[in-house]
Amino acid sequence: MAVPTLQSQRFRQEREADWAMLDTRLRRIERxxxxxxxxxxxxxxxxxxxAALSSLSVARATSLDHELIDYLESLCARAYFFVYGTRSxxxxxxxxxxxRDWPRAARALWRETALAGLLMALGALxxxxxxxxxxxxxxxxxxxxxxxxxxxSATTEFLRSTLYxxxxxxxxxxxxxxxxxxxxxxxxxxxxxxxxxxxxxxLMIYNGxxxxxxxxxxxxxxxxxxxxxxxxxxxTTELFAAGLAGAAGMRIGWAVAxxxxxxxxxxxxxxxxxxxxxxxxxxIMLFTAGLLEGLGRQMIRADGVRYFIALAMALAWAGYxxxxxxxxxxxx
Amino acid sequence: xxxxxxxxxxxAGDKPGRVRRLVTPEGVDLxxxxxxxxxxxxxxLLDAGIIVGCLVAATIVILIAALIFHGPTQELLGILWLLxxxxxxxxxxxxxxxxxxxxxxxxxxxxxxxASRDGRPLTADAVFARNAMREIEVYLPLTFLVTKGRGVDxxxxxxxxxxxxxxxxxxxxxxxxxxxxxxxxxxxxxxSPRRRLLPDLAGDAAAGGGRFAFTSAQIDAYxxxxxxxxxxxxxxxxxxxxIEVAMRIRxxxxxxxxxxxxxxxxxxxxxxxxxxxxxxxxxFGHRRRDKFDT
Numbered sequence: 211m212a213v214p215t216l217q218s219q220r221f222r223q224e225r226e227a228d229w230a231m232l233d234t235r236l237r238r239i240e241r242x243x244x245x246x247x248x249x250x251x252x253x254x255x256x257x258x259x260x261a262a263l264s265s266l267s268v269a270r271a272t273s274l275d276h277e278l279i280d281y282l283e284s285l286c287a288r289a290y291f292f293v294y295g296t297r298s299x300x301x302x303x304x305x306x307x308x309x310r311d312w313p314r315a316a317r318a319l320w321r322e323t324a325l326a327g328l329l330m331a332l333g334a335l336x337x338x339x340x341x342x343x344x345x346x347x348x349x350x351x352x353x354x355x356x357x358x359x360x361x362x363s364a365t366t367e368f369l370r371s372t373l374y375x376x377x378x379x380x381x382x383x384x385x386x387x388x389x390x391x392x393x394x395x396x397x398x399x400x401x402x403x404x405x406x407x408x409x410x411x412x413l414m415i416y417n418g419x420x421x422x423x424x425x426x427x428x429x430x431x432x433x434x435x436x437x438x439x440x441x442x443x444x445x446t447t448e449l450f451a452a453g454l455a456g457a458a459g460m461r462i463g464w465a466v467a468x469x470x471x472x473x474x475x476x477x478x479x480x481x482x483x484x485x486x487x488x489x490x491x492x493x494i495m496l497f498t499a500g501l502l503e504g505l506g507r508q509m510i511r512a513d514g515v516r517y518f519i520a521l522a523m524a525l526a527w528a529g530y531x532x533x534x535x536x537x538x539x540x541x542x
Numbered sequence: 543x544x545x546x547x548x549x550x551x552x553x554a555g556d557k558p559g560r561v562r563r564l565v566t567p568e569g570v571d572l573x574x575x576x577x578x579x580x581x582x583x584x585x586x587l588l589d590a591g592i593i594v595g596c597l598v599a600a601t602i603v604i605l606i607a608a609l610i611f612h613g614p615t616q617e618l619l620g621i622l623w624l625l626x627x628x629x630x631x632x633x634x635x636x637x638x639x640x641x642x643x644x645x646x647x648x649x650x651x652x653x654x655x656x657a658s659r660d661g662r663p664l665t666a667d668a669v670f671a672r673n674a675m676r677e678i679e680v681y682l683p684l685t686f687l688v689t690k691g692r693g694v695d696x697x698x699x700x701x702x703x704x705x706x707x708x709x710x711x712x713x714x715x716x717x718x719x720x721x722x723x724x725x726x727x728x729x730x731x732x733x734s735p736r737r738r739l740l741p742d743l744a745g746d747a748a749a750g751g752g753r754f755a756f757t758s759a760q761i762d763a764y765x766x767x768x769x770x771x772x773x774x775x776x777x778x779x780x781x782x783x784x785i786e787v788a789m790r791i792r793x794x795x796x797x798x799x800x801x802x803x804x805x806x807x808x809x810x811x812x813x814x815x816x817x818x819x820x821x822x823x824x825x826f827g828h829r830r831r832d833k834f835d836t
Binding site (some may be wrong): 215216217218219222226232236237239240241244260263266267271272274275276277278281283284286287288290291292294295296303311329377382383386387389390393394397398400401402404462475476478479480481482483484485486487489490500509526 | 564565566568570572573574610617618620621625628631632641642643644645650655657659661662663664665666667668670671672674675677678680681682705724725726727728732733734735736737738739740742743744750766769773774776814817818820821824825
C-alpha cells in the first residue's frame, strides 16, 4: 500500500470506497430504475449522498486535486437528482392524474376553453352561411380527400348512404387511424399556441368551418338532423378535446405575450406544464372519440341512440371537469 | 467564500459561461454544467436514428408477417403498425425521460440529462410539455421539407423556412441553450456524466522523495492555476507536451536535470511538492491563485 504524502491524498483514500459504492448504486438506478435495489441499499443512498456532499465541501476548501473536485461534483449532482427527485410509482401517478391533476388543469383553462368553443362556433356559422350562399365555398373548407365524394354535386341518396352504410371491414384499423391522426393534430394545435395564440386560434376556427360546411351541404337535402347524429356521436368528445388542446396552446401563447406579475419565463413554464397535463388527457379523450367514431358510429344506426350517446358523453366530460368538488387533503 | 470563489474560477476555465448554480438544501452549490449545442444535437440525432431504425425494423417485420397471414390478422398488423408509429413518435422521449436517469438513450450516451430549472423534481407534466413541443420544432419542419412547398408561392415558402428556422435554431440564441420545449416546460439539459475517479497524481512519499528535493523557493514559483494546468498536462500524457513543460519548469526554477531523470518523473514529483505546499497554505487561509499572486 502506498504511503500518502499529502493530507488531501489521505482524505481521498479514506473515503474513496464510499464514493465508489454510491456511484455503483446510482449507475444501477439510472439504468434499471430504483426497483432494482433492496431496501437497505436504497436507504443507504441519502446517507452516502450527504457524506459525498460534505466531502465535496471539504475538498473544495482544502484540496487542489481538480480531478477529485470535478468527480465529486458530478457524483453529488447525480445523487441529488435521485434523492430529491420524484419517487412515485406509475399507479400513484396515474391515480393522482385522474383524480386531481387533469380536472384541475382543465378547469383552470375554462376561459380559454370557452374562447376556443366560441371560435369554433363562429367558424361553423360563417362557413354555414357562406356555403349556403354559394356552394363553391364548400371546396375551400373541406379538402377533397376528406370530402370523399360528399360535395355539392352529390345526390341525396348518396349523402344518406354515407351516414348509415358501414364500411364492410377494417373498423378497428379505421378507429386506430382516426385516433392517431387526431391526437397528432391536437398536439400540433397545442404546440402552435406558443406563437402568440394565433395559429391555435386559427385551427379552432378552421375546425368549426369544416363542421359548418358539412351541415350546409346536408341540410338542404333534409339530412341535417341525421348528420348531427352521425357527427356528434364522437364529435362532442372530439371537439371538446380539440377545444381543450387549443385552449392549452392559447394559454401558453397568452403567457408569452402577457406574463403578468411573473417573469416571462416563469409564466410560460407554468402555462406549459399545466397545458401538458391537459394534453395528456386530450390524448385519452381522442382515444375515446376514435373508438366512438370507428366502432360506435359504424355499429349504431339509430339517430336517437347516436344523439343519446353524444349528449351523455358531453355531460360526462363536463361533469368530470367542472363539477365542484373538494380536493383531497386540501392540497392544491 | 474563498472556496466558492476559487471553485467557480476553476470551473469557468474549461467550460466558460455554461456553469449554473444549483444550491442543494444542504447548502452546497453543485455548479451544474449545461450541455452545449453540439452535444444536444448529437444526442438528438442518436435518438432520431434509434427511432427511425426501430420504425424500419417494425415495418419490415410487419410486412413479412402480412405476406404470411391473411384475413383479419392483416388488419391487426395494420393497427399494430399505426400504434408503433404513434408510440415511437410521441412516447419515446417521454417514457425515457420519466425514468430515474431522466435521459433518452442518446442523452445517456453523451452524458446529458434533463433537469428542472428551479432545482425541484422533474415532473411528468414538464417532460410531456417539453416533448410535445417537438411537434413544431421537428415534425412540422420535416413535413414542410417533404412537401417542398409544392404549388405554393415563393413568399409562403420563405415564410415557412423562417418559421421553422426560428424554432430549430432557438437553442443557439439564448444563454441557457433552451429549446422551445425547455422554455415551455421550465427545464434545461445539464451534463451528468458517469465517470470513474482517475488516480491521484500526487506520488507516494517513498517514491522519488530522495531524488527530487526541491528548495522552498523552487516550490514557491507557481500558484493554483499553474498547478491545474500541470495536472492537465500530466493526465493528457502527450510526450511532446511533457518534454516542453518540463523544460520550461526546469528553466523557471533553475533545476539541473540529473543524468537518468525522466521528464515524467520530474513533473510528477514537482506536482506533488507544489500541491503539498499550496494545500498547506490553503489550510492557513491563503489561496495562491497563480504565480503573480504573492
